[in-house]
Amino acid sequence: MDKEKKYNSKLHIGVLALQGDFGAHLKALQKAADELGVEIEAKAIKLPAQIEGLDGIILPGGESTTIGKLMVLYGLQEPLQQKIREGFPIWGTCAGLILLANETDNALEGQPLLASMNIRVRRNAFGSQRESFETDLSVPVLGEAPFHAFFIRGPAVEAVGPEVETLATLDDGTIVAVR
Template identity: 40%
Template sequence: MKRVGVIGLQGDVEEHILQTRRAAEEAGESVDVRWVRSREELEDLNGIIIPGGESTTISRLIDKFRMRDEIFRIREERGVIMGTCAGCIILAAEGDETVEIKGVRLLKMLDVKVDRNAFGRQRESFEAPVHLVLPPTGGFGGWEGDFPGVFIRAPRFIRVGEGVEVLGWLGEEPVMVKAGRVLSLTFHPELTEETLLHRYFLSLMDE
């Protein structure tokens, strides 16, 4: 059985849990999805989601509860990690000056640089179609088309390294990237009715 944990220290945790359960049901899979609040709850997982929320708070709580080393262990043991919005910032190798000023401790799992809150304040949040090109993987047959993108105080990729694959675009701008078994999205797939990206996340565990 696949075991997925949503880092439940701050942010839209419940939405990711419900969306992952729906994705598993639609894919006909048995998946244990849990709310992770402690280091011990990470021990037997093969998938992690770092949700949207406030990147400074989430990164500090990851360290407070001694989760950092466990997250790296899961990646090294071929676990799959997905970060959305604030989670996208935390996964990055480098941030803009506001990331440094706020003291966000990055996991540096992807060779990208992000601009925190690049799209403005909460009132400037928006929805727009994101064009996705998802390659076949595991039991997932691949997919190309438009996906409803929900952007809430969204970050922006201002540099994407050579070893990082772009899977999603807003116009010509990258908004979803992948390196190995790590996914990073500047938008919120959990706030839509479409389970596509959570099904893709689950399928990476079959590789």
Template identity: 45%
Template sequence: MTAPTIGVLALQGDVREHLAALGTAGAHPVSVRRPAELAAVDGLVLPGGESSTIGRLLATFDLLDDLRERIRAGLPVYGSCAGMVLLADRVPDAAGPLLGGMDVTVRRNAFGRQVDSFEEDLHAPGLGTGDGPLRAVYIRAPWVEEAGAGVDVLARVSSGPAAGRIVAARQGALLATAFHPEISGDARVHRVFVDMVRDHLATPVRRRPSGDAPARS
């Protein structure tokens, strides 16, 4: 089976860790910093970091409009932590440009400051099968406050003051987690995303009327 080419946005964040996890999950991982590199990938990972900084860097590197267009055209994208913020349609305290695409309202730094970072075991069968629960690492993490009807909720915080908060969701070709699977040593989330990219590539292209971008049926 041919490995899909999946990029990791390499402007800030856990780039190397995502590249390694994608390789373990069966993809051909590449770094993306330029429009030509974005145009060459079958899917893209938005790593953690600082969402407002990443948004501004997307504009500086002439990637913002191109990536928004590719998301509208169906490009599979996975966002972890800050990537979840960037994919949200609504972020009340946004401090920079967003990409959008997911019908969710996301709260930045919802769990608190850096000192409030924590880990937990998640029961999340929608994020792939594996040995036992999924270890979730939260670092100045967001959460989803509201999700539209077309959004599949994949995981919620299991205990504590934030119990029940949404920390993983999917809508079509877009996947987002509030936590960092790339640093937990568990590649099952990346395997799910690689499978999403493969499914996207296997879907026949449906032509639209002249002047519109092709869509997948």
């Protein structure tokens, strides 16, 4: 059965495709579009010109130092920072969250960041690859159903500024999602 479209226009969502599992994000966007009855054009973003015309962008997981250096190399850091200042919707998962943070606890000196959220993050907060885990999170802004999350050498948010809203925590109070 075809789902009725809930929106009148197509959403154009970019996924930063410099390093990391951007392909999984592109597939997840299409799956979400199908389930929600929304028309989405998802595309891999590697160059500044590709940002134009987007309704939002996702910064995927990967290695934050590498992604940051590639953002600078490909000329994406400044255009992304400008779009964020203009209120452009951006979502960072794992390394993407690190890139959005104003401060990290153990980044390499000079690591390029977008530095657009008043948060401090701790990289690899949950230990090595062997300590990776999955859990269901309560994320009220997404509805009542639990959100299944994967933590693979992921970051944790250690501090938030007064304008930052905590969206989800682990059972021990560790902040794992903000806006």
